[in-house]
Amino acid sequence: MTTLFSRPIERRGRRGIAALGAAGVLVLGTATWASAEDKAQQLDADVAPSMPNDVVYSADGRACTTLGTAVSGSLGIKNISDGQVQISSLHFKPGERIVLTPTAPAGVTVALSPTTQTIPTNWAKNSTTTVGFTTTIDDDITTLSGTVTLTLTGAESGFVLQAESGAVTSRPSYGVSVDCVPAPPVETKDTTPPTIDLSVDTPASGWFRTSPVPVTVTASDDRPGVTASCTDGATTESVALTGGVGTFDATGEGIHDVTCTATDAVGNTSAAATAQVKIDLTQPEITVQAPDAEWFKDSPVEVTVTASDALSGLAGVTCTDGAITESVVLTGGVGTFDAVGEGIHDVSCTATDLAGNTNGSGDRAKIDLTAPDLNISGAVDGASIDICTAQAPTFDPSDPLLKDGNEGSGVVDSSDSWTAPATLGLGDFVYTATATDLAGNVKDESRTYRGVYGSAYTGVLQPINRDGSSLFKVGSTVPVKFTLACGGVPITNAKPTLSVVAAGSVSGTGVDEAVSTSAATTGNAFRYSDGQYIFNLSTKAAYNNVTFAANKKYDLLINLGDGTAPKTVTIGFNK
Structure with a gap:
C-alpha cells in the first residue's frame, strides 16, 4: 500500500x-x-x-x-x-x-x-x-x-x-x-532494440534476370525515430523508411548477401536480418553442329548440341526441326538431336538458364536418301537387237526432288559402257550405266540385248522367187540359198536349218524353175559356201515327213538360229 x-x-x-x-x-x-x-x-x-x-x-x-x-x-x-x-x-x-x-x-x-x-x-x-x-x-x-x-x-x-x-x-x-x-512526462530508460525484417519477391528458380532487385525492409519500434541501414558486399547504405517500410536495391550480376539492421533514437540496434538475391544477366552459351558433310545418305543424322551457363546454370535446351520440338538431354554439357528423314533440316536450338535468359544457335543437315535417275533411252533389258544396226543406248542421269520438295543433292559422277560380241554374229550386247549423287547414293543399271540377224538376212536367192511363184518338178532337187551380211561383211558362223510344211494346192500358173544338178543335202542344216548359205532340197522322197506331190504348194521354213521366227518362202510343183 x-x-x-x-x-x-x-x-x-x-x-x-x-x-x-x-x-x-x-x-x-x-x-x-x-x-x-x-x-x-x-x-x-x-x-x-x-x-x-x-x-x-x-x-x-x-x-x-x-x-x-x-x-x-x-x-x-x-x-x-x-x-x-x-x-x-x-x-x-x-x-x-x-x-x-x-x-x-x-x-x-x-x-x-x-x-x-x-x-x-x-x-x-x-x-x-x-x-x-x-x-x-x-x-x-x-x-x-x-x-x-x-x-x-x-x-x-x-x-x-x-x-x-x-x-x-x-x-x-x-x-x-x-x-x-498535465505533469511533465517521467522518462524511463529505453533498453529494448527495434525489430527488422527483409522480404524479396524471389522467382521459383531462385534467380533474377533484371537489375536492380528491390529488397523490402520493414523496421519497427515502440518509440519514434527508428532508422535502418543495409550492407551488400562493400556497399553500405541508409534506407529511407516511410511508415517503417523502405527498400534496398541489390544491383548488378552475382549473388548478393544483403544484411540489414535497425537502430532506435537512443542507439539500440536490432539483430541483423539477411536476404540473398541472385542475379544472372548473361545469356547461356550454345552451339549446334551437324556432322561435317554437305549431304547425308542415311537417316537419322545426329546433330551435336553443346550448352553451358556460368552463373545460374542451365534450366534446359530444346531443339526444333520443322514441326518437331524436343528437349535435349545434356551429359557434361553435350547432347544430340536427331534430324530424321529425307529433306533439308534447319535445326534450331535454344538454351535457357535458371534466371530465364535464353540464347539460340542452329545448323543445317541435308539428307538425300534417293539414288539418281539414269533415264536410259532405248530398248528395255532382254530385248532383241539387230546385230547390223546395234547401237548403245544413251542415258541422262538426274537427281530427283527430295520428299520435302527441295532439290536433291545432285549428280556428281556418272558413266556408261557398251559391250558387243567379239565377232560379227550372234551374241549378247550389254549396256551398263551408273550415277552417283553428292550424298553418295549410287544408281547402277545393266541391260543385256540378244543379237539377231535382222537386216543381215535379205531373203532367198534364185532359183526361188521370193513371191512364192516358183514351180518345180516333183523328184527334182530344189536349191534353197540366202546370204547373211552386215554392210557387205558376210556372217559366216550362222547355224540355219530348214523345214517344210504343206501349204495347199497350186492355183493358177506359176514360174517353172530349172532343175538343179547339185547333190541333195542330208539332214536339215544349211552349209556355208562362197558367201552363201545353201540347202539342196530333194523332192524325190519324203522330207521331214512331207511327201511332195504335183499341183501342191509347200512352205520352206528357214530358221536362222537367232531365236526369231523362221523366214518363210513358198514353192509349188506342177508335174
Missing part, C-alpha cells in the same frame, strides 16, 4: 503535494501509473525533487496553480491543514459526542485519529478541536479517480455537516481552489 501523504497534508512553501477542496472534499483527480515506482515518484514529494518549486502537484501528479489559500471559517469543519481537521463548536453542545466519518473510492484508505470525540463541557462557542488523518492508496491501483468526503455528525444534536460535490450544504464554501495541467 502506497501512502498518499507520508505525513499529514504538508504545505511546505509551495511544494505541497495535494490540496483539499472546499468544505472537506479532498480532490484526488485522475491518476494513471505505469508501475508502482512511477506512482511512488508522483505521489511522494520527497522523492520527486525535480518538480518545479513554484507549482503545487496534485495527487495524480498534475501541476496545479494555486488560486486561493485556506481560510478559517465558522463551519463545523473549520479548516484542514497540517494533517488535521479543525472542528468548530459552533453547531455542537458541550459534552456532545461527535463522529467524523470518511468516504473514499475503492483502493483508497483514509485513517482518522481519533474518529470520535466528545465536546468538552467547558467548550467555548468558537473553540476548535482537531482530528489527524492519513490517506493511502493500494499498491495495485494504477488508475484512480474520485473524491474523499468527510462527514461530521453530532450524536446528540443530530446535526450533520458533510461535503457534497465540493460544497457544504447551505453554507458558503471555504478552502483552497486549484487549476491543474
Whole structure:
C-alpha cells in the first residue's frame, strides 16, 4: 500500500503535494501509473525533487496553480491543514459526542485519529478541536479517480455537516481552489532494440534476370525515430523508411548477401536480418553442329548440341526441326538431336538458364536418301537387237526432288559402257550405266540385248522367187540359198536349218524353175559356201515327213538360229 501523504497534508512553501477542496472534499483527480515506482515518484514529494518549486502537484501528479489559500471559517469543519481537521463548536453542545466519518473510492484508505470525540463541557462557542488523518492508496491501483468526503455528525444534536460535490450544504464554501495541467512526462530508460525484417519477391528458380532487385525492409519500434541501414558486399547504405517500410536495391550480376539492421533514437540496434538475391544477366552459351558433310545418305543424322551457363546454370535446351520440338538431354554439357528423314533440316536450338535468359544457335543437315535417275533411252533389258544396226543406248542421269520438295543433292559422277560380241554374229550386247549423287547414293543399271540377224538376212536367192511363184518338178532337187551380211561383211558362223510344211494346192500358173544338178543335202542344216548359205532340197522322197506331190504348194521354213521366227518362202510343183 502506497501512502498518499507520508505525513499529514504538508504545505511546505509551495511544494505541497495535494490540496483539499472546499468544505472537506479532498480532490484526488485522475491518476494513471505505469508501475508502482512511477506512482511512488508522483505521489511522494520527497522523492520527486525535480518538480518545479513554484507549482503545487496534485495527487495524480498534475501541476496545479494555486488560486486561493485556506481560510478559517465558522463551519463545523473549520479548516484542514497540517494533517488535521479543525472542528468548530459552533453547531455542537458541550459534552456532545461527535463522529467524523470518511468516504473514499475503492483502493483508497483514509485513517482518522481519533474518529470520535466528545465536546468538552467547558467548550467555548468558537473553540476548535482537531482530528489527524492519513490517506493511502493500494499498491495495485494504477488508475484512480474520485473524491474523499468527510462527514461530521453530532450524536446528540443530530446535526450533520458533510461535503457534497465540493460544497457544504447551505453554507458558503471555504478552502483552497486549484487549476491543474498535465505533469511533465517521467522518462524511463529505453533498453529494448527495434525489430527488422527483409522480404524479396524471389522467382521459383531462385534467380533474377533484371537489375536492380528491390529488397523490402520493414523496421519497427515502440518509440519514434527508428532508422535502418543495409550492407551488400562493400556497399553500405541508409534506407529511407516511410511508415517503417523502405527498400534496398541489390544491383548488378552475382549473388548478393544483403544484411540489414535497425537502430532506435537512443542507439539500440536490432539483430541483423539477411536476404540473398541472385542475379544472372548473361545469356547461356550454345552451339549446334551437324556432322561435317554437305549431304547425308542415311537417316537419322545426329546433330551435336553443346550448352553451358556460368552463373545460374542451365534450366534446359530444346531443339526444333520443322514441326518437331524436343528437349535435349545434356551429359557434361553435350547432347544430340536427331534430324530424321529425307529433306533439308534447319535445326534450331535454344538454351535457357535458371534466371530465364535464353540464347539460340542452329545448323543445317541435308539428307538425300534417293539414288539418281539414269533415264536410259532405248530398248528395255532382254530385248532383241539387230546385230547390223546395234547401237548403245544413251542415258541422262538426274537427281530427283527430295520428299520435302527441295532439290536433291545432285549428280556428281556418272558413266556408261557398251559391250558387243567379239565377232560379227550372234551374241549378247550389254549396256551398263551408273550415277552417283553428292550424298553418295549410287544408281547402277545393266541391260543385256540378244543379237539377231535382222537386216543381215535379205531373203532367198534364185532359183526361188521370193513371191512364192516358183514351180518345180516333183523328184527334182530344189536349191534353197540366202546370204547373211552386215554392210557387205558376210556372217559366216550362222547355224540355219530348214523345214517344210504343206501349204495347199497350186492355183493358177506359176514360174517353172530349172532343175538343179547339185547333190541333195542330208539332214536339215544349211552349209556355208562362197558367201552363201545353201540347202539342196530333194523332192524325190519324203522330207521331214512331207511327201511332195504335183499341183501342191509347200512352205520352206528357214530358221536362222537367232531365236526369231523362221523366214518363210513358198514353192509349188506342177508335174
